[in-house]
Amino acid sequence: MLMLADKLTIDELASRIPDGAKVALPPDYAYCSLTAVRALIRRKVKGLHLVGVPSLGFQADMLIGAGCVDTLETAAVTLSEYGLAPRFTAAVKRAEINMMDATCPAIHAALQASEKGIPFIPLRGLIGSDILAHRKDWKVGDNPFAENDPVVYLPALKPDVALIHAPIGDKYGNVWVGVRREQMLMAHAASETFVTVEEIVDGNLMDDLKMKAATIPGLYISGITEANKGAWPLGIPGGYNPDHEHLRRYVELAKTDEGFQQYLEEFVLEAAAEAAE
């Protein structure tokens, strides 16, 4: 008898992510669980340390606007074609969040160190940048195998939680992520992974070798929630498109504190919004 995954409601999932947790999130072009982000805002989570793998988008902007975030560790916060992330920009200008600016491969590499259970990993680049100057947790050391070859050492980055979305999972907690393999890296590196999936399918994804190659084993998954359209208003590659009209409306409203509150009330906090999840 194979071990079954913890099947959670979306609010149960949100309650398993504690205040102050270090939470790794994928970028907007991967598989993002906006349904879980809304549930986190409803449960008034506080003090999150968000890790962008390697960048963040709408998920971070909403969580920042709702006052859920203390620290941002990311290579960027971008809404791509929709423009600057309004709540992120406002919070940084008011010095309301602790910024840990990074560069994309530093985040990937530090997660790989955690994945391997090693204490640090060296990375080329960065020397002479202000990214490095502001990262007190990164060090420049010697290449032990060469003379006079400085290299940056990054401590392993171990998120408390990886929060991801995916097209399909099964009752054993196996989760198919397709070509979005950074989501597999996130699951390997984090202490716990919570996932929402469009559909929990019958059978075992590991039985089909074509699926297995792109499937996170249930070993890493602490809880799974079925959430049809769980990425909305973002899309999922190969599934549905982003809701451009809604995203443009978000960006317009989120330009002001009042507008953002209106957005939250209409799409996140209202009973109707909750029931729709």
Next chain:
Amino acid sequence: MKDVCLEEILIESIAENLDGLRHVAVGASSPIPGAAALLARSRSNGKMRVSILGSEDNNFFSDGGKEIFDVAGQGRMDAFFLSGAQIDGKANVNLVSVGDYEQPKARFPGSFGSGYLYFVVPRVILFRLEHTPRTLVEKVDFISAPGFSDDNVYRPGGPYKLITDRCLFDVDKERKCFRLESVHPGHTVDEIYEQTGFEFDLPDGTVPETRSPSSETLEVIRGEVANEISEIYPAFAARVFGIDEKK
């Protein structure tokens, strides 16, 4: 044939600098570099690979977000493109903020992969389509990626050219500064001096005009390249080439 436009001159000028390369990668928010890479590939007789972030048709990576950086770190990427909110006379790039870092006057998305790719990709072509003293500054407020490094720092990569909406600069690696290479049609050297916040060198003799694409090249840009770039940048393709935006 319709008159040549600025975007087409930039596409041709960038493409010339990609000639003979094996793998050209294009990052986010880069429609003109993307089109230039596709033009260079079209002229390479199948000898060039192009990967474009955000594309389904032109993105062959299958090992997650880290792969493009691993590829670059190994020397399997010959050219990449970087822009910046500010670029300075030492080719430092700022993608982070203006003013004090802790409480900035303006904040941009962030450094993305620049703090790494600028060090390891041999030909990094800088592009900034707003050439003013506000963007091309004497000294950037935040160094996302430095233009040059001390001799003991591993640095196979770095700046190769800087292209703007007014001109093309070459990079003098010895003197660690830019040298004006050509001025786009309709612009003048005096104007470049006025609109540039950093000091730069001049070439020997008169400054040439940036070459416009030939009519054969224009056909390729307006045909095959325009169609391919519309997959990733529909609004750009509609504005510049009149390609209908697909829903």
